[in-house]
Amino acid sequence: MDKLSEQDRAFVERAGHHRLHARGSAIVSQGQASGPALIVEEGWLKSAHVSAHGAQALLGIIGPGAVVGALQILTDTPHTGEVTALTDSQVLHITKPRFLQLLAERPAVEHAVHRSLFSRARDAEGHLASICSLPPEQRLCRLILCLVQGYGERTGSGLEICIPLSQLDFAAWAGVSIETVQRILRTWRRRGIISTGRQRITVLDATSLSRITCVNGRASR
Incomplete structure (x- = not known):
């Protein structure tokens, strides 16, 4: 999202509201229903999956410009992992209906979201290959x-x-x-x-x- 034009970025910011999350605080729960979309503005988050036996697998690090929850909104599926603030972080929260409207009205934002999803899928594939081999x-x-x-x-x-x-x-x-x-x-x-x-x-x-x-x-x- 950091590659958007100033006009598109301003449009995105007006679509949501800013929230501060303290270091260590839970932002998304595993199994939580889709929505809202979260855009990291400052700070670092981590995504992790916790098994039924309590074992944790870190899924990735989420930094400024990244979007959380877009895949769940687009596929109407719950979150498969939890998201926690690694540092004090500022996050833009956009409701599910407003996010879908935003994608429909701003093609550049839609393309940016898709690029972010493809990039994370590629990173996850590479990480899985590394663990297996x-x-x-x-x-x-x-x-x-x-x-x-x-x-x-x-x-x-x-x-x-x-x-x-x-x-x-x-x-x-x-x-x-x-x-x-x-x-x-x-x-x-x-x-x-x-x-x-x-x-x-x-x-x-x-x-x-x-x-x-x-x-x-x-x-x-």
């Missing part, structure tokens, strides 16, 4: 490299992931245990590849991290 260290490595490339901020020592993710979040996203994440990060810290803090990872040696990724089906060190 790669060993844990390479899964975590690719995840961190993707986050650094998309959301990294350069510091004096390296590239810091600017989204506050816990080790439990990384475990849920990579499809591994928290103990496995802790072991891998400990090894990387010892080798000087990364440094870590509370909900913070800084990549110190991106070249070494890249070598851990899969090359011709094998890990390269």
Whole structure:
């Protein structure tokens, strides 16, 4: 949605109302009926699915410009996961009828929503392929490299992931245990590849991290 013209963006903003969500607050519940559509204006959200046994699978990170709930509105289906604020966030809420009217009246907005849906579907497909085909260290490595490339901020020592993710979040996203994440990060810290803090990872040696990724089906060190 951030690529819309100023006119279309103003039209979208007038269609809804702004709400502030505190860090850690639930915004969408798993199984919740479709509507309203949510557009992230500031901050970061996470989407996760919780199994009947309480196991959590992180589905993705949602940042400024992203739309939440569009697929559920268009298909009239409930949300398959929960959405929580990772940081204090400002979100534009647009009711289901108004959102459908918006798509019908503004072709550029409709195209932007479709692009967002296609992009998230492509990312989900790539992530699923990674989980199914790669060993844990390479899964975590690719995840961190993707986050650094998309959301990294350069510091004096390296590239810091600017989204506050816990080790439990990384475990849920990579499809591994928290103990496995802790072991891998400990090894990387010892080798000087990364440094870590509370909900913070800084990549110190991106070249070494890249070598851990899969090359011709094998890990390269």
